[in-house]
Amino acid sequence: MASVDGYDAVIGLEVHVQLGTESKMFTDAPYYFGASPNELTNPVVMGMPGTLPVLNKRAIEKTIQVGLMLGCEIPQVSKWDRKHYYYPDMPKNYQISQYDQPLCLGGSVEIELDGPSRNVMGEHRRVSLTRIHLEEDVGKLTHVADGSLVDYNRAGAPLIEIVTEPDIFSPEEAFAFLTSLRNTLQNAGISDCDMEKGQMRCDANVSVKPVGTTKLGTKVELKNLNSISGVRNGLRYEIDRQIRELKAGATIVQQTRRWDAEAGVTSLMRTKEEAQDYRYFPDPDLMPVRISEDWKSQLAEGLPELPFDRQRRYMADYSLPYTVTSVLCSNRQLSVFFEEAIRQHNNPLAIANLITNDLLRELGAASSGSEVEDGERRSLDSLGVSAVGVADLVAMVDKGVLSNQMAKEVLSGMIATGQSAEAVAEAKGLRQSSDSGEIEAICRQAMEENPKAVQEFLAGNEKSINAIKGRVMKATQGKANPTLVDQVLRKLLASG
Amino acid sequence: MEHIDIGYTAKLARLELSKDEQELYSAQLGRILEYFHVLSSVDTSGVEPTAHANPLHNVLREDVAVPGFGAGPALANAPQQREDQVLVPRVIE
Structure with missing residues (x-):
């Protein structure tokens, strides 16, 4: 636990993730990012009288899969509840959610803390989860001078809420948690988790208490944390603010605060007195879901190896250095590419180096200009170089046909022309003399x-x-x- | 008579009630609450709690999308609209 000025921070996160399904949670309207306003609506989305919700099977399956990956208990029966509130982002005036019988209970997310240096693996630990439930997303409001504009495209999209226990103790751990969660969900094809597109969103509860005490301090909820770095920066500011207040003799009032990334400060949104009364009750329109052992095992079969498990395997089986494996395993596409290449030519280290150094540099050059967070790089496919192509290139180096320097030049040629390593080497007259x-x-x-x-x-x-x-x-x-x-x-x- | 906080209930429902209405609805809702006490007096020990009387489960549909009806019909009932969106009084949470 990292204490600051004699205080320890205790953090819990609520992470919302859109499940990348074709259709919405309770109706067959499509959902995708970037449609023109209110294009993705139908009578159910608009809450018209007489409409009825019908559950999206794939969304339920994806939620169960998330639970299985994170070691949650999947109860036999899960049900649906109405959460009531008045806000124009939901035309029905209630959101269909899950109150007391969510799809997943407990579980944990493995995180990696910062190591002593970039080249050394940091300590791993598990952050406990309270629950994961499935609900519908709400519409998007844009505030203008004389009012607010409402776009219901997002309303009704399948959304999971992952709630942690107060088991995170620094902004850096929160950062590590979100990074690991995102890698895990992306890796399994659950969601792209692009925070800029609102596919992953995070609220944080944070309190501080004097070092050595056990009673939790009064918590403050932080909203508008729009990126993984935003979560870390917002928490850093808020923890410092609370400690400053306490040292000045003030008390912390339970409240919700908004993070302003540009100004780098949090500001008050509302205090506890205005807390919402959601009047949850079971949705009479939706029958519960019963999850059999068969269904669970079928869903478990479709799950890939977790990123940290894969990293440990690469280090053990291929003797790859930690830094290389952390790059390869942060991205499913990279590891699939790597594994396909080593099936073609068995030199894991050379292939891993070529992917993590040369290919990613080319990819970075190709996508420079747009701000990309780690793990959100442009697709490897866009380079037009196949895993087999990379394997062939490394094989030519191993046979002594190409020097390492020549290989870099050939790779650039492969990207520029889309031709094979052999053809590029031939065309450029690159060939080591071995006569x-x-x-x-x-x-x-x-x-x-x-x-x-x-x-x-x-x-x-x-x-x-x-x-x-x-x-x-x-x-x-x-x-x-x-x-x-x-x-x-x-x-x-x-x-x- | 069961007491109900009619002011709070009206606020949750975003209803503005006159004094007469408050008295009228207090009495009516009070009687509804009282009837729940009648229901509560039934011995339900040994009955499994359930949200539904109907024993149906897993009423699911496949994840197949069909085009929505678009902004035109979606906004047909909106009192005010702009740029294919509903325009509402400015709300900042």
């Missing part, structure tokens, strides 16, 4: 031109061989296979 007869002749000549280096080497100065090698590489315009040159030179030098 030992030819290399031997060039080596002999280089030795004759460098008698001093030869003498020094024979006198025991190991480094002098590099001067001769440099000559050879120059004479061959860099196309001689360095390993072969080294062997030939040493043989010639030894035989005097």
Whole structure:
């Protein structure tokens, strides 16, 4: 626990995630980001009299899958409730949600804390969850000078709410939690979790208490935390604010505050006296869901390996360094690409390095200009290089046909032209000379031109061989296979 | 007579009630609450709690989308609209 000025922070998060389904939660209207205003509406979405909700099977399945991945208990029966409030983002004046019988109970999310340095794996621990329930998203309000505009496209989209226990103790842990949750959900194809598109949203409850005490302080709810960094920055500010208030002798009043990312401050939205009375009751229009063991095991079968499990496997089975695995495993597409490539050519380290260094650099160059958070990079597909293509390229290096330097140039060519490694190398005339007869002749000549280096080497100065090698590489315009040159030179030098 | 906080209930329902209406509805809602006490007096020990009398479960549909009806019909009943959206009095939570 990271204490500040004699106080410890205690944080709980409520994370909303849109499930990437084709249709809405209770009706067949489509949902996708970026449609023109109110395009994705129908009588059910608009809460017209006489309409009835019907549950989206896929949304329920995805929620159960999230629960299975996070080790939640999946109760046999789950039911639907109405949550009442008056706000123009919901035409029915109630939101269909789950009150006392959610689809998932308990569970936890594995997080990784910052290590001593970037190259070293940090400590892992599990953050406990209270529950995960499924509900419908609400419309989007845009505030203008003389009113507010309401777009109901988002209303009714399947939305899960993941609620943690007060089991997070610093802004950095909250950051780690959201990063891990996002990687896990993206990895399983549950959601793209793009916070800019509102696919993942987070509210935080935070309080502080003197170090060494056990009674929780009065909590403040933070809203408008619009990015994973926003959650961290908003929490940092709010924790400092609460400590400042307490030190000044003030008491913290239970309240909701809004984070203003531009100004870097939180400001009061409402206090507890205005707390909502939601008058939950079971929705008479919707029958409960019964989840059999069969259904659960069928859904479990469709789940991929969790990102941290995959990372541990890459480190153990392929001896890949931590930094490389953290990049590869943060993104499903990268790890699928990697695994396909190593099936084609079994050199995991070289392939992993090529993907995490060279391919991602090219991808970064291609998507520069737009602000992207880690893990939200442009798709690998957009580079037009296949996993098999990368495997073939690494194989050419391993066979001594290409040097590492040449391989980078060939890769650029592959991206530019969409051609195979072989074809690009051919077209650019990039090929290491591995004709030992030819290399031997060039080596002999280089030795004759460098008698001093030869003498020094024979006198025991190991480094002098590099001067001769440099000559050879120059004479061959860099196309001689360095390993072969080294062997030939040493043989010639030894035989005097 | 069962007491009901009619002012709070009206506020939750966003209803503005006159003094006469408050008295009238207080009495009516009070009688409804009293009837729930009659229901509560039934011995339900041994009866499994349920939200529905009907034993149906898993009334589900496949995740297939069909185009919605669009902004035109969606906004047909809106008293005010702008840019294909409903215009409401400015609300800042």
